[in-house]
Amino acid sequence: MTTGKTGAPHDRVDGRAKVTGQARYAGEFTAPDLVHGFVVTSAIARGKIVRIDAAEALALPGVLQVYTHENAPRLAWRDRSWRDMVAPGGSPLRPLHDAEVQFSGQPIALVVAESFELAREAAGLVKVDYEAAPHETRLAEVEAEAHEPARGKKGYTPPPKPRGRADEALAAAPVRVEATYEHPPLHHNPMEPHATTVIVEADGSLTIHDKTQGVTNSRDYVCKVFGLASDQVRVVTPFVGGGFGSGLRPQYQLFLAVLAARELRRSVRVVLSRQQMFTIGYRPWTRQRVALGAERDGRLRALIHEAVGNTSRFEDYCENVVPWSGVLYECPNTRLEYGVAALDLYTPIDARAPGAVTGLWALESAIDELADALDIDPLALRLKNYAEEDQDHRRPFSSKALRDCYREGAARFGWHRRSLAARSMREGALQIGWAMATGIWEAQQAPSQAKALLTADCRLHVASASGEIGPGTYTIMSQIAAEQLGLPLAAVRFELGDTALPPAMIQGGSATASSVGSAVLAVCRALQHSLLKLAQTMPDSPFGGRALEDVEFVDRSLRLCSGVAPAVPIAAIMRHAGLGSIAEQTTAIPDLARQSRYTSNAHSAVFVEVAVDEALGTVTVRRVVSAVAGGRILNPKTARSQILGGVVWGIGMALEEHSMLDHGLGRFVNHNLGEYHVPVHADVPAIDVVFVEERDDVVNPLGVKGLGEIGIVGVAAAIANAVFHATGRRIRELPITLDKLL
Amino acid sequence: MLPGMGDDTCAITLKVNGSTLRLQVAPWTTLLDLLRERLGLTGSKKGCDHGQCGACTVLVDGVRINSCLSLAVMRDGASVTTIEGLAEGDALHPLQQSFIEHDAFQCGYCTPGQLCSAVGLIAEGHAHSEDDIRELMSGNLCRCGAYPNIVAAIGQAMRPRRDA
Numbered sequence: 055m056t057t058g059k060t061g062a063p064h065d066r067v068d069g070r071a072k073v074t075g076q077a078r079y080a081g082e083f084t085a086p087d088l089v090h091g092f093v094v095t096s097a098i099a100r101g102k103i104v105r106i107d108a109a110e111a112l113a114l115p116g117v118l119q120v121y122t123h124e125n126a127p128r129l130a131w132r133d134r135s136w137r138d139m140v141a142p143g144g145s146p147l148r149p150l151h152d153a154e155v156q157f158s159g160q161p162i163a164l165v166v167a168e169s170f171e172l173a174r175e176a177a178g179l180v181k182v183d184y185e186a187a188p189h190e191t192r193l194a195e196v197e198a199e200a201h202e203p204a205r206g207k208k209g210y211t212p213p214p215k216p217r218g219r220a221d222e223a224l225a226a227a228p229v230r231v232e233a234t235y236e237h238p239p240l241h242h243n244p245m246e247p248h249a250t251t252v253i254v255e256a257d258g259s260l261t262i263h264d265k266t267q268g269v270t271n272s273r274d275y276v277c278k279v280f281g282l283a284s285d286q287v288r289v290v291t292p293f294v295g296g297g298f299g300s301g302l303r304p305q306y307q308l309f310l311a312v313l314a315a316r317e318l319r320r321s322v323r324v325v326l327s328r329q330q331m332f333t334i335g336y337r338p339w340t341r342q343r344v345a346l347g348a349e350r351d352g353r354l355r356a357l358i359h360e361a362v363g364n365t366s367r368f369e370d371y372c373e374n375v376v377p378w379s380g381v382l383y384e385c386p387n388t389r390l391e392y393g394v395a396a397l398d399l400y401t402p403i404d405a406r407a408p409g410a411v412t413g414l415w416a417l418e419s420a421i422d423e424l425a426d427a428l429d430i431d432p433l434a435l436r437l438k439n440y441a442e443e444d445q446d447h448r449r450p451f452s453s454k455a456l457r458d459c460y461r462e463g464a465a466r467f468g469w470h471r472r473s474l475a476a477r478s479m480r481e482g483a484l485q486i487g488w489a490m491a492t493g494i495w496e497a498q499q500a501p502s503q504a505k506a507l508l509t510a511d512c513r514l515h516v517a518s519a520s521g522e523i524g525p526g527t528y529t530i531m532s533q534i535a536a537e538q539l540g541l542p543l544a545a546v547r548f549e550l551g552d553t554a555l556p557p558a559m560i561q562g563g564s565a566t567a568s569s570v571g572s573a574v575l576a577v578c579r580a581l582q583h584s585l586l587k588l589a590q591t592m593p594d595s596p597f598g599g600r601a602l603e604d605v606e607f608v609d610r611s612l613r614l615c616s617g618v619a620p621a622v623p624i625a626a627i628m629r630h631a632g633l634g635s636i637a638e639q640t641t642a643i644p645d646l647a648r649q650s651r652y653t654s655n656a657h658s659a660v661f662v663e664v665a666v667d668e669a670l671g672t673v674t675v676r677r678v679v680s681a682v683a684g685g686r687i688l689n690p691k692t693a694r695s696q697i698l699g700g701v702v703w704g705i706g707m708a709l710e711e712h713s714m715l716d717h718g719l720g721r722f723v724n725h726n727l728g729e730y731h732v733p734v735h736a737d738v739p740a741i742d743v744v745f746v747e748e749r750d751d752v753v754n755p756l757g758v759k760g761l762g763e764i765g766i767v768g769v770a771a772a773i774a775n776a777v778f779h780a781t782g783r784r785i786r787e788l789p790i791t792l793d794k795l796l
Numbered sequence: 797m798l799p800g801m802g803d804d805t806c807a808i809t810l811k812v813n814g815s816t817l818r819l820q821v822a823p824w825t826t827l828l829d830l831l832r833e834r835l836g837l838t839g840s841k842k843g844c845d846h847g848q849c850g851a852c853t854v855l856v857d858g859v860r861i862n863s864c865l866s867l868a869v870m871r872d873g874a875s876v877t878t879i880e881g882l883a884e885g886d887a888l889h890p891l892q893q894s895f896i897e898h899d900a901f902q903c904g905y906c907t908p909g910q911l912c913s914a915v916g917l918i919a920e921g922h923a924h925s926e927d928d929i930r931e932l933m934s935g936n937l938c939r940c941g942a943y944p945n946i947v948a949a950i951g952q953a954m955r956p957r958r959d960a
């Protein structure tokens with residue numbers, strides 16, 4: 055059996071569990087005393103509950119309790135106790151806290167019964183009277199009141215200060231484009247609904263299976279809100295059925311399930327219905343204005359990008375929408391502004407490539423508009439304004455192979471065969487459009503820990519409280535560990551998703567490979583170090599005076615890189631030392647002193663072909679090439695899948711997805727998968743993914759940049775640009791549905 | 797009487813993954829909830845409970861159905877195959893193997909439904925091209941966007957293996 059390696063297209067190590075139905079998700083754990091909770095949500099968008107009558111529900115045999123603000127226990131009272139690791143500034147939702155209703159779909163009661171069907175039936179019998187207050191759910195009505203977001207959200211950076219004099223430069227530019235771009239709220243809709251199963255253990259402690267992208271975040275939240283010690287709560291989530299950001303913050307079913315379990319002293323499961331999946335966070339509704347001024351040869355002289363996204367009235371959700379515009383292109387005069395405006399909706403939450411998806415949809419549409427105005431090839435225009443350094447922070451890029459993305463993507467797509475003018479390519483009744491856009495995402499690393507146990511039979515167990523929402527965490531971590539110790543992949547077991555393990559960063563922002571991967575690398579290096587030390591004590595050891603750089607681990611053995619001495623099996627080293635196992639635990643901390651001297655981003659160039667039926671207005675994406683510079687690729691097979699997923703999300707955003715509000719009711723009305731359209735098999739064409747070579751020894755010890763986000767960024771703009779190229783119609787409001795083209 | 801189910805339960809017989817079961821079920825219990833909650837077969841997933849996502853797809857008498865849209869009592873006497881019944885012992889079904897090789901899943905939540913649906917699709921015999929597979933698999937949503945790999949995996953499983 056060969057050594058597991060990074061860079062090899064290994065099948066997923068959890069593949070068998072996933073194709074046989076053995077992978078267990080949060081709502082699938084059980085206990086003999088399990089009872090079921092069903093959530094009752096508010097029917098109004100703003101106001102007060104004046105009466106809540108659960109008598110009829112409670113009269114059904116088998117209904118155990120109905121929790122409302124009237125009988126829920128008083129819990130933590132400080133906002134900071136309710137604020138999770140990634141909460142934005144403001145006052146987080148406190149379910150069942152008081153009679154106030156802050157958004158339609160707010161949880162206002164939990165019915166607990168002996169069976170799921172009974173809990174659901176009883177939930178329909180809870181009668182609620184409201185005193186409604188006027189609500190506002192239209193972004194245009196509050197846009198003028200946009201404000202700088204309150205501080206507190208991790209990862210949010212206010213836009214950089216203006217450079218030069220953008221407004222004057224724009225006025226003076228020979229060629230100008232200026233437009234407003236908009237997309238609606240978009241719900242993540244992972245296939246697995248949010249769910250929590252709380253098991254009450256014999257000693258009263260709680261084992262919680264929660265759909266979360268961070269078990270530590272859920273554990274800490276429960277401890278703070280309910281006043282519990284961390285050893286009374288263990289969160290265990292080995293598999294997550296898709297997150298995309300929706301599991302970054304604890305969702306309300308976690309709170310409700312824990313509340314009921316503590317009150318009833320019974321194990322409780324609460325699963326949200328698909329309809330209720332539209333009462334949790336979403337990608338915020340955002341309107342953006344982009345103005346570009348250029349010389350006639352295409353050189354940018356002015357760039358203005360202003361964005362307003364919606365938030366709730368009680369928290370200031372915010373994201374990095376505009377900073378990318380200051381980094382991607384060279385331009386002497388830029389002004390970037392961002393604000394948030396409150397609506398009577400629940401707080402948005404990060405959704406796949408939060409901010410970048412939004413900002414690049416506008417920026418990359420505007421660049422295409424400028425290319426059209428200049429009569430220049432859109433790819434040539436981007437190359438003309440290629441940024442060689444980060445002008446906003448006046449520092450170099452740690453690596454930037456975007457030019458290679460442009461070149462390889464264009465070659466694979468056949469870009470040179472494109473005709474420049476809009477409406478110039480046809481196939482019978484179909485108008486054909488070819489276009490492209492750029493993607494960008496920040497490469498990040500956060501502190502994470504891992505532990506490892508190597509046994510004398512050369513089996514390695516590595517663990518970190520990370521997550522597996524679908525990227526292939528089990529697989530790439532196993533590959534990293536196997537490679538470091540020269541073991542076959544099958545000899546490594548990686549464990550995650552358990553607060554009993556060393557803490558890891560929350561699974562988001564494409565930073566798991568860099569953060570948890572670096573921790574796995576570090577703990578394996580610690581094992582290497584121990585093994586080398588032990589090997590040096592063996593008689594006639596060839597390793598005397600040698601450092602780790604001089605040796606390598608291959609085929610379960612330690613040997614000199616020079617190959618001048620025979621390899622020594624790991625088993626023999628441990629046998630000589632009389633050890634049955636070696637354990638290590640390590641924290642990997644980002645080298646901020648070094649990293650902060652550079653800007654580190656992943657990039658992509660996405661090329662698409664669309665066909666538009668001129669009579670019907672239907673748009674079909676016929677092929678996509680996505681060329682990605684994402685640093686080192688640990689597993690080309692799972693890496694490609696991540697990019698495929700991002701592109702599919704981009705197709706949905708461009709053409710289908712739209713959380714529709716009824717402003718009279720103040721609520722999302724297409725709250726199901728029949729009416730909220732996500733791409734299906736028939737909507738997705740062949741997608742060609744290319745990873746260009748990119749070396750980066752600054753970004754983290756592995757040289758990876760993360761791939762969960764970059765695949766989606768730019769896709770919506772590329773499709774909108776292709777629709778323009780096909781039809782001559784510039785659609786600036788997503789999704790591009792047929793009514794907008796007729 | 798089973799807790800919380802009222803007095804009116806019905807006796808049914810189901811063959812599930814080859815085992816014949818005599819069950820007392822409430823009329824409001826769906827086949828999906830019976831499988832997941834009563835029989836512990838959580839491989840069949842609940843994504844929407846409205847027949848809109850396909851995650852609950854199982855085979856009933858060899859035909860793919862959304863088990864969330866079927867009450868258990870409607871299936872008295874039927875033979876049900878779930879994801880747990882596709883492999884023969886340790887030997888994976890060719891589609892399961894093909895899904896692994898093509899990385900035809902990410903989070904894995906839609907996967908049992910995709911697989912059962914693909915078994916049904918192949919049995920129906922109407923898919924003769926990748927476009928046919930795309931069209932006829934469109935009732936099974938995958939939010940991770942593994943579609944191109946799922947189509948490739950099904951395509952491979954449909955072709956007779958040269959080495960077989």
